[in-house]
Amino acid sequence: MVKRRITVLGATGSIGTxxxxxxxxxxxxxxxxxxxxxGSRNIAGLASAAKRLRAEVAVTADPTxxxxxxDALAGSGVSAAAGPQALLDAAAEPADWTMSAIVGSAGLAPxxxxxxxxxxxxxxxxxxxxxxGQLLLDECARSGxxxxxxxxxxxxxxxxxxxxxxxxxxxxxVTASGGPFRDFTLAxxxxxxxxQAIAHPNWDMGVxxxxxxxxxxxxxxxxxxxxxxxxxxxxxxxxxxxRQSIIHxxxxxxxxxxxxxxxxxxxxxxxxxxLNYPDRPxxxxxRVDFAALATxxxxxxxxxxxxxxxLAQQVLEMGGLAGTVLNAAKEAAMQGFLDRKIGFLTMADLxxxxxxxxxxxxxxxxxxxxxxxDAAARAYVRAQIC
Ligand code: NDP
Ligand code: MG
Numbered sequence: 226m227v228k229r230r231i232t233v234l235g236a237t238g239s240i241g242t243x244x245x246x247x248x249x250x251x252x253x254x255x256x257x258x259x260x261x262x263x264g265s266r267n268i269a270g271l272a273s274a275a276k277r278l279r280a281e282v283a284v285t286a287d288p289t290x291x292x293x294x295x296d297a298l299a300g301s302g303v304s305a306a307a308g309p310q311a312l313l314d315a316a317a318e319p320a321d322w323t324m325s326a327i328v329g330s331a332g333l334a335p336x337x338x339x340x341x342x343x344x345x346x347x348x349x350x351x352x353x354x355x356x357x358g359q360l361l362l363d364e365c366a367r368s369g370x371x372x373x374x375x376x377x378x379x380x381x382x383x384x385x386x387x388x389x390x391x392x393x394x395x396x397x398x399v400t401a402s403g404g405p406f407r408d409f410t411l412a413x414x415x416x417x418x419x420x421q422a423i424a425h426p427n428w429d430m431g432v433x434x435x436x437x438x439x440x441x442x443x444x445x446x447x448x449x450x451x452x453x454x455x456x457x458x459x460x461x462x463x464x465x466x467x468r469q470s471i472i473h474x475x476x477x478x479x480x481x482x483x484x485x486x487x488x489x490x491x492x493x494x495x496x497x498x499x500l501n502y503p504d505r506p507x508x509x510x511x512r513v514d515f516a517a518l519a520t521x522x523x524x525x526x527x528x529x530x531x532x533x534x535x536l537a538q539q540v541l542e543m544g545g546l547a548g549t550v551l552n553a554a555k556e557a558a559m560q561g562f563l564d565r566k567i568g569f570l571t572m573a574d575l576x577x578x579x580x581x582x583x584x585x586x587x588x589x590x591x592x593x594x595x596x597x598x599d600a601a602a603r604a605y606v607r608a609q610i611c
């Protein structure tokens with residue numbers, strides 16, 4: 226059997242290591258030809274995975290760490306490379322299946338490059354669609370790349386839509402756990418620390434997405450991601466707080482019927498679906514025990530405590546450039562929160578300010594326009610923080 230050629234962008238992160246776990250369990254280097262694994266600061270993790278999976282090349286995004294990576298890979302037969310261009314070159318190498326799991330808008334350019342060269346693109350890096358929107362879809366259409374969602378909500382929607390007609394979709398209900406502050410009052414949220422924000426009740430994730438979950442900016446990004454992935458109007462997209470994270474999302478149809486996709490809160494479900502599509506081999510995830518759960522709860526989202534949801538609706542109306550501003554401003558504000566320069570609730574105020582101040586109606590024409598607007602939004606937020 227011909228081995229599939231695999232690339233994992235962001236292989237050292239939470240999604241990346243879950244992806245590698247599934248590759249290892251499916252036979253590792255015996256079952257797949259691993260083309261490229263990429264990381265940034267975690268050189269030991271990157272080198273060890275690249276050796277174990279006998280990757281052709283390991284790339285760190287950080288050029289100052291090239292010598293460390295070369296040392297760690299010495300004598301292994303795995304090539305080492307570093308820096309933004311090496312990342313793009315790795316993404317351009319022919320591969321049948323690519324996991325896009327770099328965190329933040331840094332993932333956009335490599336994801337676009339992978340889309341350009343075709344194959345299956347499993348998308349965890351939601352920022353690629355939030356910032357690149359139509360650009361990414363156009364690249365996939367040009368090359369014939371197949372875009373498969375690896376975000377759990379979007380994988381759920383994709384699974385609910387198999388065999389359905391898009392004209393018969395009435396609404397898409399994106400579920401949200403509500404994060405660690407779902408029961409906090411606005412006054413309590415004022416003083417929360419980064420440590421509290423990172424401690425997610427249901428999911429074990431990277432730092433960025435954990436804080437985004439606490440502020441519900443993660444859900445904001447996901448609503449925008451859903452619009453592009455499934456060609457939805459903003460009026461068709463709803464959020465529902467569901468604290469157990471068992472229903473990953475639902476689709477309502479024109480006949481009033483609703484299909485929900487369920488599973489345990491383990492990202493290997495969504496990643497495994499994208500890795501094995503259209504098959505469903507055994508996955509190492511727990512089975513849902515409904516009797517033990519007893520109830521599934523649902524509550525309406527509160528956009529007063531979580532203004533990110535209101536800002537997402539604004540962005541859905543404004544278009545892809547507003548998505549770039551929302552994401553870049555949010556990333557810069559999050560850094561301010563992590564550095565303890567601003568409070569938790571100030572993050573949304575700064576994003577709203579950036580959306581009001583920067584010209585961002587319509588869709589981006591090219592990557593350069595996204596990069597420039599991203600930089601302007603970050604500069605605006607940093608100026609407000611200092
Ligand atoms: P992590 O922070 O755990 O990992 C991020 C990865 O990106 C690491 O490999 C990291 O390298 C690398 N990286 C960091 N900065 C850069 C950069 N500037 N250039 C290139 N590579 C870089 O993130 P997650 O795995 O949690 O999330 C990855 C993406 O998947 C995000 O877009 C997130 O929203 C999305 N996602 C995550 C989910 C989750 O459960 N974690 C669920 C659904 C979506 P290193 O660690 O070596 O520094
Ligand atoms: Mg998600």
